[in-house]
Amino acid sequence: MKISYHRRRKMKTRRIAIRDLILQGIEDPKDLAKELKVTVQTIKRDLEAMKTMSHEDFKFAKRDSSQEILDKKDEILRMLDDEEYYNDNGDININKITSELKTSRATVMSVLNGE
Numbered sequence: 844m845k846i847s848y849h850r851r852r853k854m855k856t857r858r859i860a861i862r863d864l865i866l867q868g869i870e871d872p873k874d875l876a877k878e879l880k881v882t883v884q885t886i887k888r889d890l891e892a893m894k895t896m897s898h899e900d901f902k903f904a905k906r907d908s909s910q911e912i913l914d915k916k917d918e919i920l921r922m923l924d925d926e927e928y929y930n931d932n933g934d935i936n937i938n939k940i941t942s943e944l945k946t947s948r949a950t951v952m953s954v955l956n957g958e
Contacts, residue, residue, distance in 0.1 A: 857881065858889050859901050915946060919954045 846854075857879060864875055872886045879886070919940060922928045928936050937951050 854889070855900075855903070857885075858893055858896070861886065861889055862893065862901060915944060915950065916954050918944060919946075919951055923955075 860879055861875055864878060869875060869878060872883050872890065876883045876886045922940050922943075923935065928939055930936050935955070937948060940946075940951050941948055
């Protein structure tokens with residue numbers, strides 16, 4: 844079953860709050876449920892899921908600043924001048940650029956389209 848973006852974000856926010864409450868010393872699922880205004884079953888399900896979550900899962904990705912975006916676009920333009928980023932038939936290897944810069948395909952396409 845596919846879970847919507849907003850629902851996943853809500854779950855992640857709740858799990859971050861649970862972790863913070865546990866660090867404050869509130870560990871009983873009933874107390875956690877009362878504090879967060881959810882059911883005890885939801886807390887138990889979240890606690891079970893939190894066992895497999897890594898430290899990075901408790902953070903939201905930050906957006907790039909405008910200077911970082913400009914730097915990334917300059918780097919993409921530099922890569923487009925390099926023959927290393929083209930296939931044998933002369934097409935641009937977008938996957939190689941996106942994997943090296945850890946950026947989205949849309950960012951590379953916007954630079955290619957001159958945006």
